[in-house]
Amino acid sequence: DAKTTQPPSMDCAEGRAANLPCNHSTISGNEYVYWYRQIHSQGPQYIIHGLKNNETNEMASLIITEDRKSSTLILPHATLRDTAVYYCIVRVGSSASKIIFGSGTRLSIRP
C-alpha cells in the first residue's frame, strides 16, 4: 500500500468546514483513497473513499487532485462530535486487504 502523509493535528471552529489534507504521491493506478476516523475509545469508522472522481456522501466530501497525488476530506459543517483522529489510507479496493494505518490527523473542533 502507498504511504500517506497527513498533518499530525488541526483544529476548526464549530459550524465551519473542516478541510483535512493528505499526500499520497506514490499512489498506483488501481489504488483507492479511503478515509476513516476514530473517535476516542471507539473502533474506527469508515467515512468515504474514491478512485479519481470527487465523491460526496452524507458524512463528507472527498476531493482528489487530477494527478491523484493528494486529496482533501471536507466535513462541511463541523460539530463537536467530529472531534477524532482522521486516517487517510491508500489501498487496492477491488479485493479484501489489510489496512495499514498511519498516525492520522487529530482534529479538534472548537465551540
Next chain:
Amino acid sequence: GAGVSQSPSNKVTEKGKDVELRCDPISGHTALYWYRQSLGQGLEFLIYFQGNSAPDKSGLPSDRFSAERTGGSVSTLTIQRTQQEDSAVYLCASSRRGQSNEQFFGPGTRLTVL
C-alpha cells in the same frame, strides 16, 4: 442491522495466562480482520481471513498469537502465555466482497495483562 460484536469488552489477566478474544462479524461478510491498538499508539494489523483462502498472518507479532475462523463466521484470537506488552485494545473488523471493501469495526476488547 447488527454490527460487528466482540467479547469480552474488557479482560484482565495475569502474566503467563492464556486468553481468548471473540469476534462475531456482520452476517454475510466474507472477510474478517484483527487489529490492535496499544495505549497512545496507532492501529496495528494482525491477521485477516478471506473466505476459504489461507489467512494473511503477516502482522502477528509472535508465535504466541494465533487466530481461527470457524465456519466462515465467528473468529477467536488466542494469546498464549500473555506478557505485559500484550496489553492493548484488540479490534475486529469485517467487510463484504465488493468494489468498496470498506471495513466495519467492532467496539474492541481491552486487554490488560498484570
